Amino acid sequence: MTNQTDRIVPTEGFDDIPGTTLFDAQRSRQGYHVNMFCMSLMKAANREEFKQDEAAYLKKWPMSEAQREAILARNWGRMIELGGNIYFLSKLFSTDGLSFQHVAATMTGLTQEQYAEMMLKGGRPIDGNRSKAEWKNKSETKKSG
């Protein structure tokens, strides 16, 4: 195993979908403390404590330094890479007063306006976005609405 998110028994197609991280049991282990920290923000008192001193609050969870940095920087894509799950992360961005659409847009390389416009026009098309092979050598494909 090269890293802790490689699956022992590969599932066909599981890792072939471009721009997509599937939250399986191994990622769940990897991101356990990130996600459990997010859960703690379901209580108003915890949200207050977190807002007062984010770094101090985060020390309560034995997560990696990289995970801590990604949270403090609100680097949503990086949090996903490090085992965060979008539904858990929603507790953090709701605490920040941000929407799912705002956060989704930050992971795409589009501006908020471009992303909102893409959605109004019917969303990201499926053609060209089915497999990693389709994204190879077409670095702009993923950015086109």
Add this chain to the structure above:
Amino acid sequence: MAKIIASVNVSHVPAIGAAWDNGKTETPYWAPVFKGFDFSKKWIADLKPDVIILVYNDHASAFSLEIIPTFALGCAAEFQPADEGWGPRPVPAVQGHPVLASHIAQSVILDEFDLTIVNKMDVDHGLTVPLTLMFGQPREWPCKIIPLPVNVVQYPPPTGNRCYNFGKAIKKAVESFPEDLRVVIFGTGGMSHQLQGARAGLINKEWDTRFLDNLVTNPEADAKIPFIEYVREAGSEGIELVMWLISRGALEADVREIYRFYHVPSSNTALGHLILENKS
């Protein structure tokens, strides 16, 4: 005896709840969404079901990573709206039906669907947004509601086929309940959407339409869709659609399509809505 007479399938986008709660239902962005439920509100007000079995997924609200049940059934008398990070939604508490829920649990477990029984659980937007769309904002929800959360957060979720057969077991369970109750089953979530990664914003109308068409007349075809196809074609969160197969399995083979509504976008999501009634 009790009987499931219809299904309501509907997306449960949290932004819809927020739009409702913040009085934005008449804005140009949201008005078409809420208008799409005018028929449905009247339909369910006329139907007056006694109980709703509401199939949804918990979005890391009641279930953290400590315990992840694949199928669970809320057997409590009451369920409170969850605080998902911005305070609980200002909606009524859900009144359950512990006697029917316990009966369903016993029946399906003996039928080899080993679900998890939950006696204490807050319910999040996955459950409350469909109720808002169908009932608006009454002081109390007009009937008893049995929450049935399905894990679609951590992969793999149950297969569509498993969900379809689970729906059949629920049908059998309800029909063996001696009291005369008219039950409607909700299948929620979907349709195509992806909330994460560089592919976020994916919408696949063609795929969604085929899924809806098959759900009406050829549900076995939908039940055969492999897990990876949902992810690839309908997005990483489009996998929620397996829950529509539970509600479909709980109906008769022959159903009537009563109403369909499809709208893009609702935040990041293709909003789908389908009402089916048993022919017999």
